[in-house]
Amino acid sequence: MSDSQDEVRAYTVRLELVDEPGELLRALHPIADNGGNLLSIFHERGNMTPRGHIPVEVDLEATPERFEDIVEALQAENFNIIQAGAERYSEALTIVLSGHLVNTDLSHTLSHIQEATEATVTDLSLSAPEGTEDVSSARLRLATEAGNADNALAAVREIAAEKELTVVEPLTAGGDA
Amino acid sequence: MKLAVLGAGAVGRSVAELAGDYGHTVTALADSSGAVVDGDGIDVDAALAAKEADGTVGSARPETALEAEYDALVEATPTTLGDAEPGFGHVEAALERDRHVVLANKGPVAERYADVRALERESAGDVLFEATVGGAMPVLSTIDDFDPEHITAARGVLNGTANFILSRMAAEGLGYEHVLAEAQDLGVAEADPTFDVEGTDAALKCVIVANVLAGERREYTLDDATVEGISSIPGSALELAQEDGRTIRLIGEVADGDVRVGPRLVPENAALSVSGTRNIVQLETEHAGRLNISGRGAGGPETASAVLADVGRLPEA
Numbered sequence: 001m002s003d004s005q006d007e008v009r010a011y012t013v014r015l016e017l018v019d020e021p022g023e024l025l026r027a028l029h030p031i032a033d034n035g036g037n038l039l040s041i042f043h044e045r046g047n048m049t050p051r052g053h054i055p056v057e058v059d060l061e062a063t064p065e066r067f068e069d070i071v072e073a074l075q076a077e078n079f080n081i082i083q084a085g086a087e088r089y090s091e092a093l094t095i096v097l098s099g100h101l102v103n104t105d106l107s108h109t110l111s112h113i114q115e116a117t118e119a120t121v122t123d124l125s126l127s128a129p130e131g132t133e134d135v136s137s138a139r140l141r142l143a144t145e146a147g148n149a150d151n152a153l154a155a156v157r158e159i160a161a162e163k164e165l166t167v168v169e170p171l172t173a174g175g176d177a
Numbered sequence: 178m179k180l181a182v183l184g185a186g187a188v189g190r191s192v193a194e195l196a197g198d199y200g201h202t203v204t205a206l207a208d209s210s211g212a213v214v215d216g217d218g219i220d221v222d223a224a225l226a227a228k229e230a231d232g233t234v235g236s237a238r239p240e241t242a243l244e245a246e247y248d249a250l251v252e253a254t255p256t257t258l259g260d261a262e263p264g265f266g267h268v269e270a271a272l273e274r275d276r277h278v279v280l281a282n283k284g285p286v287a288e289r290y291a292d293v294r295a296l297e298r299e300s301a302g303d304v305l306f307e308a309t310v311g312g313a314m315p316v317l318s319t320i321d322d323f324d325p326e327h328i329t330a331a332r333g334v335l336n337g338t339a340n341f342i343l344s345r346m347a348a349e350g351l352g353y354e355h356v357l358a359e360a361q362d363l364g365v366a367e368a369d370p371t372f373d374v375e376g377t378d379a380a381l382k383c384v385i386v387a388n389v390l391a392g393e394r395r396e397y398t399l400d401d402a403t404v405e406g407i408s409s410i411p412g413s414a415l416e417l418a419q420e421d422g423r424t425i426r427l428i429g430e431v432a433d434g435d436v437r438v439g440p441r442l443v444p445e446n447a448a449l450s451v452s453g454t455r456n457i458v459q460l461e462t463e464h465a466g467r468l469n470i471s472g473r474g475a476g477g478p479e480t481a482s483a484v485l486a487d488v489g490r491l492p493e494a
């Protein structure tokens with residue numbers, strides 16, 4: 001990978017927002033104003049930090065120089081930046097979950113997985129040929145930090161065991177074929 | 178060489194039948210209730226005809242096969258867990274007489290590897306067990322040729338029954354129970370398929386590979402393996418995998434001191450996604466990249482050919 005200062009790279013910023021209207025927009029301004037290209041925003045509404053803040057995760061693209069400006073601008077606006085880094089999400093994992101997905105609250109399962117694995121679910125497909133009351137399957141793609149795939153899988157296994165779901169994992173590292 | 182064959186099931190019978198082809202003489206053949214013994218060579222056809230007609234190969238007590246004249250004992254009694262008996266006792270009896278042992282039975286080397294190696298050290302006889310991993314495929318002899326020290330990991334499809342079921346489910350869009358029943362009709366799955374579909378059989382093979390790779394450093398048994406089977410995989414899971422260019426296979430992995438067996442997503446066109454009852458093992462070598470060995474992982478003559486290849490590797494007494 002080249003270290004060129006002009007190269008656009010992917011970054012993730014985790015912020016804690018005060019629970020007030022307009023806060024999210026206010027946080028996005030410094031990004032756009034400094035030439036960052038927004039990729040996605042994960043707003044964990046209803047999920048408060050112990051200090052009563054709302055965690056938000058923003059994926060963006062920028063050159064390293066512009067990224068520094070963005071972080072400085074956010075700090076100047078008194079935003080609480082928990083983490084800012086390059087290419088946090090550089091490993092994609094595909095897994096299939098099967099079982100009583102709907103009865104065991106799929107959205108809870110997903111948000112649980114995101115929290116526990118520090119990964120983002122970037123893609124979800126559901127197949128419930130017998131209806132949602134019966135056994136169904138979901139294919140998820142998780143974007144996780146480089147080197148974090150094993151931890152992410154371990155967390156998925158634990159959540160699946162709790163909900164009596166079957167996990168079909170990808171092969172572990174090095175086993176791409 | 179003179180061979181005493183213990184077990185007259187699919188494997189033992191084939192070994193007895195094919196031994197002559199490989200230049201060996203069967204001097205004893207036993208099943209659970211009887212034996213036939215002759216230092217100059219038994220009449221294999223007659224013994225197998227007797228088994229067909231009366232349910233046993235001969236009227237002598239089974240233990241007389243252990244006391245017979247032989248150079249190598251071929252152990253082809255059922256694989257058992259825990260104490261691995263009666264197989265382990267047969268291994269012990271042969272080694273104490275300074276005879277060689279060739280195993281088809283996975284129990285002794287999966288559950289009591291260190292005990293087997295300890296007995297072997299005290300004996301002039303050797304123990305070989307190519308047939309225990311992947312039937313006809315030369316997995317263990319390849320590991321031996323490359324030297325276990327230069328192999329960093331192994332993974333593969335090691336159970337034909339589970340693989341048959343998964344590949345039929347994917348190809349036909351059928352459910353697990355339906356395909357299992359079909360496999361049982363075809364004789365691909367046993368009446369009680371638990372060992373195969375719950376991953377135990379594949380795990381035993383992985384444990385054996387782990388033991389060979391670890392050498393004297395560490396002993397593995399089935400308890401060290403994390404095992405999941407395929408019986409809870411619905412058709413919808415295979416469908417979602419296929420949409421994404423993948424399929425599901427029951428994969429055994431030995432890497433970084435871990436032995437794991439479970440359903441895994443593999444790219445549909447990958448070497449690992451063999452179909453039907455075919456097996457494959459991939460070895461990661463330190464200096465030569467990845468090695469794929471595939472072929473028939475089970476069957477009487479297939480397994481017997483691996484047994485007889487081992488007999489051929491033994492030093493002449």
Ligand SMILES: NC(=O)c1ccc[n+]([C@@H]2O[C@H](COP(=O)([O-])OP(=O)(O)OC[C@H]3O[C@@H](n4cnc5c(N)ncnc54)[C@H](OP(=O)(O)O)[C@@H]3O)[C@@H](O)[C@H]2O)c1
Nearest residue numbers: 184185186187188208209253254255256281282475476480
């Ligand atoms: N089949 C394969 O493709 C394959 C591949 C690799 C490894 N193996 C292993 O090879 C071994 C044999 O497999 P198989 O398919 O031939 O099994 P099998 O058809 O069940 O035959 C087992 C044989 O062992 C005999 N036996 C049981 N207890 C005995 C005792 N105490 N003394 C002497 N004989 C005894 C049985 O006698 P009766 O006939 O009187 O019941 C039977 O003839 C198993 O350990 C299996 O895991 C099999």
